[in-house]
Amino acid sequence: xxxxxxxxxxxxxxxxxxxxxxxxxxxxxxxxxxxxxxxxxxxxxxxxxxxxxxxxxxxxxxxxxxxxxxxxxxxxxxxxxxxxxxxxxxxxxxxxxxxxxxxxxxxxxxxxxxxxxxxxxxxxxxxxxxxxxxxxxxxxxxxxxxxxxxxxxxxxxxxxxxxxxxxxxxxxxxxxxxxxxxxxxxxxxxxxxxxxxxxxxxxxxxxxxxxxxxxxxxxxxxxxxxxxxxxxxxxxxxxxxxxxxxxxxxxxxxxxxxxxxxxxxxxxxxxxxxxxxxxxxxxxxxxxxxxxxxxxxxxxxxxxxxxxxxxxxxxxxxxxxxxxxxxxxxxxxxxxxxxxxxxxxxxxxxxxxxxxxxxxxxxxxxxxxxxxxxxxxxxxxxxxxxxxxxxxxxxxxxxxxxxxxxxxxxxxxxxxxxxxxxxxxxxxxxxxxxxxxxxxxxxxxxxxxxxxxxxxxxxxxxxxxxxxxxxxxxxxxxxxxxxxxxxxxxxxxxxxxxxxxxxxxxxxxxxxxxxxxxxxxxxxxxxxxxxxxxxxxxxxxxxxxxxxxxxxxxxxxxxxxxxxxxxxxxxxxxxx
Ligand SMILES: Nc1ncnc2c1ncn2[C@@H]1O[C@H](COP(=O)(O)OP(=O)(O)OP(=O)(O)O)[C@@H](O)[C@H]1O
Ligand SMILES: [Mg+2]
Numbered sequence: 255x256x257x258x259x260x261x262x263x264x265x266x267x268x269x270x271x272x273x274x275x276x277x278x279x280x281x282x283x284x285x286x287x288x289x290x291x292x293x294x295x296x297x298x299x300x301x302x303x304x305x306x307x308x309x310x311x312x313x314x315x316x317x318x319x320x321x322x323x324x325x326x327x328x329x330x331x332x333x334x335x336x337x338x339x340x341x342x343x344x345x346x347x348x349x350x351x352x353x354x355x356x357x358x359x360x361x362x363x364x365x366x367x368x369x370x371x372x373x374x375x376x377x378x379x380x381x382x383x384x385x386x387x388x389x390x391x392x393x394x395x396x397x398x399x400x401x402x403x404x405x406x407x408x409x410x411x412x413x414x415x416x417x418x419x420x421x422x423x424x425x426x427x428x429x430x431x432x433x434x435x436x437x438x439x440x441x442x443x444x445x446x447x448x449x450x451x452x453x454x455x456x457x458x459x460x461x462x463x464x465x466x467x468x469x470x471x472x473x474x475x476x477x478x479x480x481x482x483x484x485x486x487x488x489x490x491x492x493x494x495x496x497x498x499x500x501x502x503x504x505x506x507x508x509x510x511x512x513x514x515x516x517x518x519x520x521x522x523x524x525x526x527x528x529x530x531x532x533x534x535x536x537x538x539x540x541x542x543x544x545x546x547x548x549x550x551x552x553x554x555x556x557x558x559x560x561x562x563x564x565x566x567x568x569x570x571x572x573x574x575x576x577x578x579x580x581x582x583x584x585x586x587x588x589x590x591x592x593x594x595x596x597x598x599x600x601x602x603x604x605x606x607x608x609x610x611x612x613x614x615x616x617x618x619x620x621x622x623x624x625x626x627x628x629x630x631x632x633x634x635x636x637x638x639x640x641x642x643x644x645x646x647x648x649x650x651x652x653x654x655x656x657x658x659x660x661x662x663x664x665x666x667x668x669x670x671x672x673x674x675x676x677x678x679x680x681x682x683x684x685x686x687x688x689x690x691x692x693x694x695x696x697x698x699x700x701x702x703x704x705x706x707x708x709x710x711x712x713x714x715x716x717x718x719x720x721x722x723x724x725x726x727x728x729x730x731x732x733x734x735x736x737x738x739x740x741x742x743x744x745x746x747x748x749x750x751x752x753x754x755x756x757x758x759x760x761x762x763x764x765x766x767x768x769x770x771x772x773x774x775x776x777x778x779x780x781x782x783x784x785x786x787x788x789x790x791x792x793x794x795x796x797x798x799x800x801x802x803x804x805x806x807x808x809x810x811x812x813x814x815x816x817x818x819x820x821x822x823x824x825x826x827x828x829x830x
Contacts, residue, residue, distance in 0.1 A: 357455050359462070363447045377473025378449050382408050382425055384476065385416050410447075418465045423453040483507040483569065486577045486597075491589050501596045507576055509566035515711050516560060516567045517704035517735045518697070526564075527571065529693060534572050534668070546664035550671045550690050554678040555697030558736030561674040564697065565604055574670065575601040581611040587653030591662050599668040608673040609680040651682060659690045699732040708735060712742040713751045720755050727762040731769060737761065 334342075363375045392409040408414060413426040429447040453461045486502040513527055533549045540547040551568075553561040569576045577597050584590050597603060605611060657663065658671055673691060675681060686694070700708070702725045709715055741758040744750070 355455050356452050357458060357461075359451045359466075361449045361451070373474075374470060375447075375449065376477065377470045378425075379408075379473070380476040380480070381469045381473035382414060382416075382449075384472075385414055385425075418468065419460065421453070421457050421460065421465075423451060423461060423465065426450050426452075481573075483573065484575045485509075486575065488577075488579055488583060488593055490583045491585050501593050502577065507569060509570070511563045511566035512570050513567045515707075516563060517700065517707040517711075517739075518560065519701060519703050522695075526568075526693075526695065530568060530572055530670075533670070537668070540667075547667040548663060548669045548671060550658060550673070550692050552678070552686050552691040552694045553672060553674045553697055554676070554694070556699070556734060557676055558734035559697035559699065560735050561697050562606065564695070565602060565672055565674070568670065568672070569602050572602075572670075573600070577601055577603045579603060579605050581605055581608075581649060581654075584649050586648040587650060587656070590649055590653055590657050594657055594662055595665050597666060597669070599666045601668075602670045602672055604672045604674070606674045607676065608685070609675045609677050651685070655684060655690070658685075700728060700735045700738045702728050704735055705738055708739050708742055709755075712739060713744075713754055715751055718751070718755055720759060723759065724755075724762070727759065727766065731762055731766045733762060733765055737765075 361374050361378055362372060364371055392412050394409050408425070408427045410427055410429060413424055416423050416425060427447065427449055451461070451466075483506070484504040485507040486504040489501055489503055491501075513523055516523065529549075537547060553564055555561060565576065568574075575598060579593065581590075584593065594603075663669075671691075673681075673686070678686070678694075685691070705724060705728060706716075706721075709718070738758065741761045742754050744754055
């Protein structure tokens with residue numbers, strides 16, 4: 255009503271602004287324009303005045319009603335006996351229930367002290383995205399699946415109705431904004447959103463049971479249908495409390511690698527695929543054996559052998575999200591736990607190059623501390639060092655071990671944890687024991703079978719006359735699949751299959767020669783080292799002998815001197 259009055263009262267003024275802009279453009283002279291302006295302003299003011307009277311009347315009526323209510327309630331409070339207040343409350347609630355025979359259920363966005371986003375909330379959001387599109391008038395739009403489709407969802411405070419077995423229910427999206435005294439640029443930081451479901455109390459059984467289940471199941475089905483997988487990376491904790499920030503930020507996961515494009519022995523590949531499938535279908539089995547529904551994979555091998563590519567292939571095979579955890583930005587073990595809790599199920603949690611991520615052995619830390627104690631530092635250097643230390647991650651090996659295999663690791667379920675490393679021997683045995691890293695997969699240099707897959711992918715060929723030669727050369731040389739792939743890739747339009755295969759042969763020859771040179775160089779260095787060592791030994795032996803000889807000579811000379819001395823003394827004594 256108020257909005258309508260306001261609109262009516264401002265309406266006549268609006269065209270004035272437009273006139274001002276438009277009329278000069280169509281050649282109306284200044285005098286004519288001012289005449290029209292004066293005419294319109296008189297008309298508008300009359301119109302507006304008449305509407306203002308209506309608004310004034312409305313306010314006056316409202317004011318008097320309010321005053322009457324307040325007066326009656328004050329009188330009532332003063333003269334009504336205090337002892338009877340309880341009854342008044344009780345019966346007023348009863349009366350309210352009779353007058354308002356509806357039940358309300360709220361579904362909050364976050365559960366468990368804001369640690370985890372409620373799955374029910376997301377399911378309802380998705381369910382209502384289809385229901386809302388029929389009834390609501392205000393929407394929020396999200397683009398999914400390579401920008402090919404949009405999903406509409408209810409906007410804040412928008413109410414929609416739904417029907418279930420002929421019964422009407424109402425949904426509304428609301429949010430609680432905490433009453434804060436402080437001024438903030440980001441007022442919505444702590445807003446708590448929730449869906450409220452309202453229905454008549456006579457349908458309590460039907461709505462709280464079958465209807466809610468129907469909504470959740472429908473919502474989950476839509477989630478799966480519209481699901482676009484995501485690649486997450488963890489945010490530094492200093493940003494966790496900023497406006498709308500979360501512990502993880504994401505982009506859509508679009509890596510095209512699959513097990514078909516991954517070059518490795520077929521037997522090994524099939525074994526991994528079976529293992530993954532068994533895991534993803536093993537909910538009941540894991541429950542039965544009393545184990546958290548998670549599985550650890552350790553991928554190790556030289557750089558360029560396809561460890562990261564394997565992770566992408568796994569995610570595409572299982573249709574899982576990927577959480578790429580950068581351990582060095584995690585401040586301490588409790589942050590690590592928070593990050594773990596904030597991951598969704600059906601996901602792969604990746605820690606790449608685990609050997610480089612952190613210094614995870616306690617002994618090394620202690621040794622360093624001792625060394626530092628010895629050093630005398632000036633105060634500025636010391637302060638700088640302390641600042642650097644405070645920013646450094648304090649995640650410990652035991653924190654990481656608990657993260658993977660502790661009580662918290664069971665939160666969520668259906669999770670794969672993958673570690674990659676170039677140096678498996680560097681890792682602490684506790685970190686990679688079975689139960690933490692259940693399956694160890696070695697990613698090795700390119701074999702002939704892997705080469706054939708790469709050739710099929712890159713050049714679309716199954717055989718070639720040079721295959722036999724390549725087979726032999728690959729056994730003689732260590733070349734990573736990354737290098738093989740790079741050589742097989744055409745670099746310009748003129749590069750045909752023949753050129754690419756020959757390029758690979760040239761590269762293999764060069765690699766072999768380089769390997770031979772390297773081996774020769776190593777052998778030469780080794781021989782030099784051995785000769786040096788032998789010479790050193792001979793020299794030290796000679797020195798030792800020389801020293802011994804000297805010592806002996808000194809000994810004999812001193813004893814002969816002593817002898818001579820005693821003879822001389824004897825002679826002196828006899829002459830005396
Ligand atoms: N087994 C493979 N099958 C198919 N492509 C591969 C394979 N290995 C490597 N590649 C190619 O080489 C590139 C590098 O591979 P990737 O990043 O997976 O190696 P990595 O083992 O993770 O190396 P790093 O240890 O340095 O991280 C990829 O882009 C991919 O195209
Ligand atoms: Mg990698």
